Amino acid sequence: xxxxxxxxxxxxxxxxxxxxxxxxxxxxxxxxxxxxxxxxxxxxxxxxxxxxxxxxxxxxxxxxxxxxxxxxxxxxxxxxxxxxxxxxxxxxxxxxxxxxxxxxxxxxxxxxxxxxxxxxxxxxxxxxxxxxxxxxxxxxxxxxxxxxxxxxxxxxxxxxxxxxxxxxxxxxxxxxxxxxxxxxxxxxxxxxxxxxxxxxxxxxxxxxxxxxxxxxxxxxxxxxxxxxxxxxxxxxxxxxxxxxxxxxxxxxxxxxxxxxxxxxxxxxxxxxxxxxxxxxxxxxxxxxxxxxxxxxxxxxxxxxxxxxxxxxxxxxxxxxxxxxxxxxxxxxxxxxxxxxxxxxxxxxxxxxxxxxxxxxxxxxxxxxxxxxxxxxxxxxxxxxxxxxxxxxxxxxxxxxxxxxxxxxxxxxxxxxxxxxxxxxxxxxxxxxxxxxxxxxxxxxxxxxxxxxxxxxxxxxx
Numbered sequence: 001x002x003x004x005x006x007x008x009x010x011x012x013x014x015x016x017x018x019x020x021x022x023x024x025x026x027x028x029x030x031x032x033x034x035x036x037x038x039x040x041x042x043x044x045x046x047x048x049x050x051x052x053x054x055x056x057x058x059x060x061x062x063x064x065x066x067x068x069x070x071x072x073x074x075x076x077x078x079x080x081x082x083x084x085x086x087x088x089x090x091x092x093x094x095x096x097x098x099x100x101x102x103x104x105x106x107x108x109x110x111x112x113x114x115x116x117x118x119x120x121x122x123x124x125x126x127x128x129x130x131x132x133x134x135x136x137x138x139x140x141x142x143x144x145x146x147x148x149x150x151x152x153x154x155x156x157x158x159x160x161x162x163x164x165x166x167x168x169x170x171x172x173x174x175x176x177x178x179x180x181x182x183x184x185x186x187x188x189x190x191x192x193x194x195x196x197x198x199x200x201x202x203x204x205x206x207x208x209x210x211x212x213x214x215x216x217x218x219x220x221x222x223x224x225x226x227x228x229x230x231x232x233x234x235x236x237x238x239x240x241x242x243x244x245x246x247x248x249x250x251x252x253x254x255x256x257x258x259x260x261x262x263x264x265x266x267x268x269x270x271x272x273x274x275x276x277x278x279x280x281x282x283x284x285x286x287x288x289x290x291x292x293x294x295x296x297x298x299x300x301x302x303x304x305x306x307x308x309x310x311x312x313x314x315x316x317x318x319x320x321x322x323x324x325x326x327x328x329x330x331x332x333x334x335x336x337x338x339x340x341x342x343x344x345x346x347x348x349x350x351x352x353x354x355x356x357x358x359x360x361x362x363x364x365x366x367x368x369x370x371x372x373x374x375x376x377x378x379x380x381x382x383x384x385x386x387x388x389x390x391x392x393x394x395x396x397x398x399x400x401x402x403x404x405x406x407x408x409x410x411x412x413x414x415x416x417x418x419x420x421x422x423x424x425x426x427x428x429x430x431x432x433x434x435x436x437x438x439x440x441x442x443x444x445x446x447x448x449x450x451x452x453x454x455x456x457x458x459x460x461x
Contacts, residue, residue, distance in 0.1 A: 001188060003364060003393040004174035005211060006246040008040035010364065010393070014054060017369055017453065018061065018461070020068070020115040024123045031119025032450055033111045034369035035333055041309070041363070042104040044247065044284075058459075059095050060108030063087060065461045068112050075138025076120050080113050080337055084314075103284075103312030103334070110335045114373060114446060117336060121445035128446050129161040129380040132340065144314060144341040147348060156344035161379035161441040167430045168207040168242070170362070170389035171196055177225050190395055191421040196226065199392070200233040204432040208241040209279075209361075209387045214248035216258055224267045231270060237433075240274050240385075242359065245281025247309055252291040255281045256299050272303075276385075277326060277357055280308040288319050296324030304357055317342050321349075327357035330381060331365075332374045343381040360386030366394050367426070368408045368451040372415065376440045376447030388435065391428035398425040404451045411449035412439045 003010045017034040037057045039050035067086035073079035084106070091105035121131055131137050133154045142149030148156075176182040176195040188194055193202040210226065212219045230239060249255040259281075263272055280287065287310040296302065304326035310316055317328045327346050330339040346356030360383040365371040371390060378386045396419055397405050408416050408426050414436040417429040428435060440447040 001194065001393045002174060002186060003170075003389070004172050006040065006173075006213070006248070007044060007046055008050075009174060010038065013038055015366070015370075016058075016061070016111075016459075017456070018065075018111045018115055019453065020065070020112065020119065022116060022119045024120055027123065029119040029123035030450075031115035031117065031122065031445065032369055032448070033114030033118065033373065033446075035107075035111065036363055036365070036370070038363060042107060043101060044309070056095070056100075056104060057107060060087075060091075060100060060105050061111055062108070062461050063090050063095070063105075064108035064112045068116075076116055076136075077138040077140060077337060079116060080109075081143075083112055084109050084335075101312065103309060106312065106335055107333050110333050113336055114332060118373070118446035118448075125444050127161075127442055127444060128376045129441055132157060132380055133159070137337075139337060139340060141341055141344055144338070145318070145345045148341070148344055151344070151348075153340055153344055156347035157340075157380065158382045161376075162382075162384050163379070163438045163441055164434050164436050165360075165375065165379060165383075166207050166385040166433055167203065167205065167388040167428075167435050168209050168360070168385050169199060169203070169205045170387055170392065171208060171210045171226065172389075172393075173211045173213055173246075177222065177229060188395075190423075191419055192396075192427065197229050197233055200229070203430040204434075205430070206234060206237045206239040206433040207385050208239070209244055209389075210241055211244045211246055212248065213246060214255075214258060216261060220262060220265055220268070223262065223271065224265075227268055227271050230274075240276050241271070242276045242279055243281075244279045244308075247280055247283040247287070249281050250283045250286060252282060252286055252289070252295050256295055256302070259302070275303055277304040277306050277359065279306055279329065279359065279361070280310060281305065282310075284310045284312075288316070288323065290323075292325075293323040304355065306357055306359060308361060311342075314338055314341075317345070326355045327359070329359045329361040330378065330383060331361045331363055332370070332377055333363050336377055339377065339381060343383075347382070358383055362387040362389050364390040364393055366390040367397055367412070367416065367428075367448075368400060368404050369448045371428070372412060372440050372448035373446040375415070375435070375437050376443070379437060379441045388428065388430070391430075396425045396427035398423060401452075401455050403454070407449070407451045411443075414439050 039053040091100035193199040349356035416426040
């Protein structure tokens with residue numbers, strides 16, 4: 001199904017699985033990582049061709065792998081820091097003479113980091129959550145967040161990872177809200193729901209992420225219809241939602257005017273007590289500028305606002321908090337150890353009675369690896385409501401070979417089930433709005449059992 005987010009509408013894209021072999025405890029250990037290569041998210045340059053952006057993503061992966069080849073370190077964390085700093089220096093020099101933005105550059109770093117964590121956990125036979133709690137990875141929180149000096153992840157993160165997460169369902173900018181909204185050429189026939197109201201009924205949804213684009217009249221009309229759907233379909237449930245601004249506002253004050261206008265609309269009054277936070281309304285060019293701090297001081301009644309795309313560097317969240325943001329998001333493509341440090345710092349702030357919000361966001365993740373590894377990390381960080389949308393826009397795991405599909409059902413039968421159609425491909429099993437993930441949180445490595453990769457196209461790095 002087409003997915004409209006920000007300035008792009010996604011209909012197809014490449015997906016990459018990275019397999020890396022490390023020497024750990026004197027023995028070879030292979031780890032894997034995976035992700036989409038999504039144009040118009042890491043850079044959001046309207047003038048750049050999508051295929052060129054995909055090549056840029058492949059280039060940052062290759063650069064990070066090349067930096068990893070020469071690294072030797074006593075801890076997983078130390079290995080990651082060396083790769084991270086090498087990637088920083090490379091990005092400043094530029095790829096083919098052009099500087100690489102941090103968010104894009106560390107997409108490559110994150111894939112190496114994920115594969116390393118996975119290899120180490122598999123070699124030692126420990127899950128990601130146990131690796132964090134017992135600090136097998138050698139995480140030095142104080143080196144990333146001075147406020148955390150002397151503490152360990154176990155001092156701030158849950159004693160046990162969640163085994164069930166709430167699926168926060170994305171309502172894309174072009175998504176049909178009711179069956180009659182579906183254009184004939186976009187109607188699917190695979191036994192799964194398509195329009196928002198049908199999804200709420202089918203999956204028992206109670207958490208939602210609603211995308212807005214700053215067109216006040218259009219956003220207001222869609223939100224009004226959604227308020228009616230939620231009142232009808234979520235009656236009796238403790239439902240909630242977030243708004244995703246998709247970097248739609250380049251003028252700082254314009255968003256405050258827009259938000260005040262929406263919140264003053266009588267037809268939307270039932271929504272605002274259910275609003276959890278607003279994600280990245282400002283374009284990254286202004287989102288961490290001093291003007292944000294000035295606006296925040298002049299807007300005390302604002303809802304909580306977090307960064308997402310602006311969280312490209314280790315210093316991003318501290319800068320955001322200093323300006324008055326409520327927190328940040330986590331998705332594995334932005335970096336796991338950075339996410340760990342952010343989660344611990346936000347927990348420290350909450351313990352002190354301050355605001356500290358971390359949301360779980362998505363990159364239209366799908367299995368057999370990327371979605372599962374992301375769930376493992378979210379659960380360990382204590383994020384219990386996580387945006388999940390890849391299973392909605394993609395036809396389950398139908399694109400993968402039969403052997404991969406069978407493997408996922410055998411190894412992760414709590415996360416996936418067979419679709420009730422003739423093909424019977426695996427789909428994410430959302431029941432009552434929840435996803436059960438025990439196979440992920442207790443599995444070794446980074447949670448995803450390694451699928452058979454035979455038959456997939458091979459690209460040497």
